[in-house]
Amino acid sequence: MQPKRMKYYLLGLFITGMILFIVLQFNSAKNIRKLITGNEQLLQELNVKNELQKLQTNMAKTDSKVRGTVISQDTMHITGIEADIAIIKADLKEINKIVKNDSTEKLLTQLNYLVDEKNNFNLLVLDTFYSKGKWSAERMINNQRGKRLGEAITGILHQLDTTRQTEVNRTTHLIDTSGQKAQSWGTVLVFFACLTSLLAFLYITSRIHRQEQLIEALDESQQQEKKLAAVKEQFLANMSHEIRTPMNAVLGFTHLLQAQPLNDKSKEYVSAIENAGQNLLEIINDILDISKIESGMMRIEATAFSLRSVLHSLNTMFRPKAEEKQLHLSVTIADEVPDILYGDVMRLTQVLVNLTSNAIKFTAAGEVSIRVTKIWSEDNAVRILFTVRDTGIGIEPAKLESIFDRFNQAEASTTRKFGGTGLGLTIVKQLIELQNGFISVESKPGEGAIFKVELPYTLGDFLPENGDDYYAENDQLPLHPDVRLLVAEDNKMNQNLLRHLLSSWQLQYKVVNNGKEVLQALDKQHYDLVLMDIQMPEMDGYTAVQMIRNDRHSTIPVIAMTAHAMAGEREKCLQIGMNEYISKPIVEDELYRMIQVYTGKLTPRELPATHAHHLHENGTQQLINMQYLHDLSKGDSAFEKNMLEQFITQLPEELSLLKKAVVAEDIAAIRATAHNLKTTVSFIGLEAHLYPILEQLEQLQENNYHPHLVAEIFMTLKQLCLQAIQEAINILL
Template sequence: MRVRTLVIYITIGFVAAVLALVAVQYMTRRNLEELITANENLLDEYRMSSGLSHQADSTSRATLTRKMDVVDQSGQRVLRWNLYLTVGVLALLTAVFAIIIGRMKKQAELIGKLNVSERKLKEAVLVKENFLANMSHEIRTPLNAILGYTNLLQKKKLDPDTRLHISTVQQSGETLLAIVNDILDLSKIESGMMRIEQVPFGPEALVHSVATMFHHRSAEKQVPLVVTFDPAIPETITGDPTRLTQILVNLVSNAFKFTEKGEVNLRVNRNGGDGDRVQLTFEVTDTGIGIENERLETIFERFRQAEDSTTRHFGGTGLGLSIVRDLVHLQDGHISLSSEPGMGTSVKVTIPYRIAVVGDSLPTDARMDDVHPQRPGLRVLIVEDHIINQGLMMRLLEERRIVSRVAANGHEAIEILRHQPFDLVFMDIQMPGMDGYTATRIIREELKLAIPVIAMTAHAMEGEKEKCIRLGMDDHIAKPVRESELDRILTHFTKNIPANGSVANAFRVIDLDYMRGISNGDAVYEKLVTEQFLHLMPRELEALSAATGKRDPGEIRRIAHGIKTTISIMGLNTLLDEPLDVLESETIRPEDIAEPVERVLSICKEALGEAGIFYRQFQKE
């Protein structure tokens, strides 16, 4: 807008200057024409008077002189007016250019102020994002332990009083987590980073799963939740089931919060549609305290509740309905609310969806039963610096009969992975020394391992999962770790790894069939020979490396022959007979030694790791 004004000023100035110059030229030309005419007339009179000089007298000559004086004065006047007009035009041009320069200077100052303001705004946004990320991490880390251990305690046999205390701790932790999630969701919406997915899902199953979530709440308050589902609704639709679940959970939770007697109703109806589009209306009504009409307009405002005492009596942040409204609008929907004090409240949400076409596949249900799938034989590395979370993850994996090991930071994790194989890595992001991003990069680029690495972080900002995957990780699991999410990760990334109840059958390198055939099930013998392998193998590998460094063929042949005997109990002959035969050969050239030695060292180191895992099962018994 300011640039347009400046262009107008410049145009007006130039037009005025051109018009003034044209006017000066026109007036000067007219005056000069008049002077020329006057001079020609005087010249004619002069000629006539000269030709008739004998008839001239002093009177005629005086008249001629006066006329010439008038012509001279007119010429002088023309020159003065020409000078005046020229000076005026120059003054006008100077004024116009002064205005233009002033405007340009002011424009530059405003642009500078705008840049400073924009930089300060970006800095403020960055500070806010960093604050929210740090707050999320610092709060979610202890929450992970609180909720995780309370879940473990609730699975044990407890007396009623202790169970009540633990249930109270868990509910308080869930409430705190909900507040943190609300604040993070609000930040995502404000920054425009809240994403709406388009995936096929079954609306009826989703609604009933939401109702199941409130089964215990309904029983505790003795307020039934009545669900009504329109049979005309398509079986499968395309939209964002996560955000719809969030909307319904928020609305039903509010209904229960403010209802002490009566019932809560959740009605889902088809509200028209066109072609492959359908509109669904979700209405949640309660028989609670209600809201006064004059407060209905502010009920969707952030950090606002109907009464100042509501927070004290019922809790909450006043963000729930605001987030619901924003989520509905992001999905091109509409939300309305009606209420009457003492009679209850009704919230109606209408959202358009696309009817899923044939071939769209429904997402699998990630909800697991109370009895978690057992995955014996899996080897999982937990990279976590928080000692409480270390213990929690180990307990969760022990429940699933998974062998786990802990690394306190990225450096320790790298060293462990250099010498031992694992099926999966849970990688914390924020750790001292070496963070999860750097450790993952080394795993991919230096160790060349394709092992699944799962980011395990308390950072819950939008884009965190994408960042983790972009930097080499395979998936993301947020703290507090939900057992359903843990089971989903384990099922998805280890589905091709055998888990049939025997650790021995899940190894990649060692083959225990030979040992089992000899032992006839004698665990003492298996423990003894495994212990001997773990004791002898590192020494023989060290001796092989030393002999290779000295380029001593005789010593290399002797060690290779001894290794053949040591590895047989672990079933490694199939993998190592070929390189060991090469090393035992008397015709091998010195330049051909490095490759078979490297192969023997690599396979034996991996075998040591697997044998160590196998040996630890005897220590637990």
Template sequence: MSKKFSLTGISDIALGKDLRAENEVIGSKASMSILNSVSFFLAGVSILFLVAFQINESVSLTWFFLSEAIAFLLIPLLARQGFEKASKILLIAYADIGIIILSSVFGDDAMIQAFFIPAMGLSILLFDNTQIHLRNLGILLSILSYFILDYIIFERINMSASGFSLVRWAVLTGSFVTTWLIFNTFSQFKENAEQQTLELLKKEKELNEELSVKKEKLENYINQLEETTTELEKSTKAKSEFLATMSHEIRTPMNAILGMTHLLKQDDPRKDQLEPINILDFSGKTLLSLIDDVLDFSKIEAGRIEFENIEFDLSNLVNVILESFRTTAKNKGISLEIEINDNVPNRLIGDPARLTQILNNLFSNALKFTEEGEVKLEVSATEKAPDLAKLQFLITDTGIGIDKDRIDTIFESFTQASQNTKRLFGGTGLGLTISKQLTELQGGQITVESEEGVGSTFIVELDFGIAEDVDLGKNGGHNKDHDVSLLKGMKILLAEDNLVNQKVMKRFLERWEVDMKVVNNGKEAVDAIEECNFDMILMDLQMPEMDGYEATERIRKLDDPYKRKVPIVALTAAALKEVREHVYAAGMNDFVTKPFNPAELEQKLAQIVLNKA
């Protein structure tokens, strides 16, 4: 109940707005809306009769309908102040009184008393089934009013026809009962519908609140996911940069170690020097292999392994691999054999670097676990179409073999055939894992057949495209001695900032009777090519003052067409695909990865000379 009575809310009531006293709802919206509508309607009717009786100079009726109009206007305000039940009873009472007065004025012929039926219905609509006593009280008021009208005003009690009176009573009773049942049924239906609507609205509100909470949680999760993704991207980028830096920083000194070791072995060392040199060579290559395994495994785990699809010569690739292991095999007294079947296309399309990596790992593994006998690579085409071939690579050794109980686990990360194997032969146990993953990522498969004490055969199956054969022969159209003769007398410019690597490269090129000039950075390389003609440039990528990329771009813009087209081979310690792509984009002809394989370097230089010729 409000603290004071006010007329300021009448406009809100007239407009059918919700009736509220501060935060408390005074009545249900449906019943109070009916009360408002009926009250103002009857107020308007009373005013019409007030005007009509004023014109007829009926003072008593004028004042009566004036009081009725005021009462009907005040009833909603009374309900607004908290007297809801009393307001509804007063509305029914004033409506009944109005019907009685009008019926007495207009007589029996106007049938004004018929409006008692809507008055009964009004009682049912105003009170729900929780206020059944008040509802019945409202109906009783309408019935009593009718009897007052019937017996007192029209004096129908003295009718002589008693039978007619009984019939009349029966009809009236039936009418009242029927009306009550109809309105009560409608009211019950209305109330049930309202109750269901309220429940649905409540459920909808709860669902909306729940949805709002879940939406807020989802937004929080999305924000967290975005933050995590950003952090992951930063971490992945940092890891990639770290891998690239590690690759470069480790490969640079390894280039000097392996290069000098190779040169020492070529200088006809004394017998007492040969063993230390071989140990140094083996240890350096083993260390490089371990480093490559760890870096490649990290890249595979990070999902950053990418594959090229370029043309390459299979015979040259296999021969380079054979040369890189020939010394190790010779020192152990093991023969190396390679057999490429006639049905194998020589020019293929695929990723030569990854094929080299797979075969290197398997060759290294075979040599490591073989003390006598041979290691053999056999290549054959199991399926062949005009533009596609499925090749099978068999790497067979006569080594210690693998126990049948362990054969299913050798491709797992950091796993070897046994703990005894790890102690005897060392290694990270990543070589076979990386080979398997690289093979499967290219759509191929790798399997193994082995018998303990007899040897093992690793089988690699990969699909390659078939390129047009340039018909250079199985060894690429030239041999090692012919390559040396091709390089003899060439003028080569070496751009390299590392003094040790300068000396290593200089020693190699001097053996090949090459006329070489050495500069320390890209700027000096550009100045040197402007002053003099060279047949080829060996360009390191990371140098102070001007790197190899910028130097190459400047050389490609020189006015002299001969100097502008001079072949440039990149020397890079970063064996990443994006680096190789950058090399070609800058205008370089080829690249050699540090630490370079002397046979590979010699072959690439000779091939460039042949192409130039």
């Protein structure tokens, strides 16, 4: 039987069963309702019989009281006679309410009349007894009128009882019939439920058995697929190595040839070899990438990274190509976009490089722009929009859907004119989808193209650092192996600076991010000196040094490092338990002298030479003063570049935090962020320009806070910082 037909059969059986079940349930419920109604009627009839009996009893009781009073001449017998008569009337009223119908209306009328007459007669006998005496009352009793009234009432009550008894018999029969039917339908319903359950159990058991067979077959298939995937992965790895190795050799020797003295013809040939080799290597990389994606071997590896650093590198990479074609290349990132993200930075870079390369390749004149904005955020999740826009040849609207297909370009002549495999956008699309992202394109012929990429990320707290080792980052052996320093600093630029200084002095050191980590490090290892920042997250320097002195009773030297410029700060540090105080930006010679004094293990050193200030081309002094960085680097351009790149990355992030604090009027956050900014800007000589502004924010008080003034201060600070960032970028370029 075909699976589709089997599905319809099962559906029909299910619907038939549901209809039968509803019919059975309906009939069962109907008989149960009749049973309930019959029980209610039976209770009502029993209540009627009870009320008739009560009326007859109360009437006899009243007659007995009247007769007893007359015969014994004792008025105690008639105590409460009015209440008894009232009870009789109430009983009669209740009987009228629950018995009245067409068949009993005449009997009830007679009963009401006779009961009233009987009550009046008894009252008349009592009046005669009081006014005329016993004998007159006895004559009234003996004249048989009262007896006739009583017998008439008894007869009517008997007729009513007989009528109600017939109704009771009918109701009892109805109850018995309904109960039997309800029991029968219930039995049928139980049988049907059992039969249905049995059939369902048999069907489910058969399906489970079939599913187990399919699972076993699937397991065998998966094992085979894994073996084939392993073979394919090994093949791709071999292909990658065997093809790229000779290609890299070809390109390497081509570069060596270009450095040799060649005539014009030879230079032309060598240049052609290099271009062909680069194109071939690009094609090979695309084919290997698409093979990895389609075989499921492409993995997304998430790490913390700086988004602004990625964009800065992208700008640096493609600016020469853009200038070569006389194109304007711009990279902008909105202020609200967070810098430190958690995701696959390699795949993001691959996507942006591919889209930017295409934009420059297909644009003959005009500009290429890359813009990054935030389109959604919630808790730690954020969605970033990357927009790559160009003014190139554009794409026909009918071809927009197919440009992401592999080996497909918008026009047949595109490959011949611009080169490429037609795999670039396919790889981009699949890489984006691997990251749960989305890509779209808008374009018209001759008007350029706009590629929009949405990617989800989570916020990263900080970039992972490799400076926790005890040795310099260049793996240089320490000159003083018996000197161990512990550095507590949360600002990344300050960490980089201290690593550079301590590595250049060939000292052993360990970098931690807060006071809590200081205590943990001291518990595990002996150190000769602690360089302690004051303001840190989780546990600040003050608290840490108090716990070192009071809880651990340690006398290890502690040197405070802070950007606080307020009076009395040095005295406060010394009073709490610090041994010395050094202000930021750190002076190299002063720090070396303090380490030498408190460890007693370093030799004196010569003072560094000074450098002249940089000037703009128009002769005016620029904001950035590289003298401090030159003094520290001693000609190490890689260190200077690293510090400038860190500054370009870190300063916008801290400005964003300060903006949020200003908008929220969070004075404590404003003060803390302004303090951190002082450390960040000090390394490139901005303290003369920015410290006065930052100190105004750092010294804000709640009782003297003016939002408009603070907003103006922030805007001034922001303009100066943006100018400083642009100057840093120009220095790097």
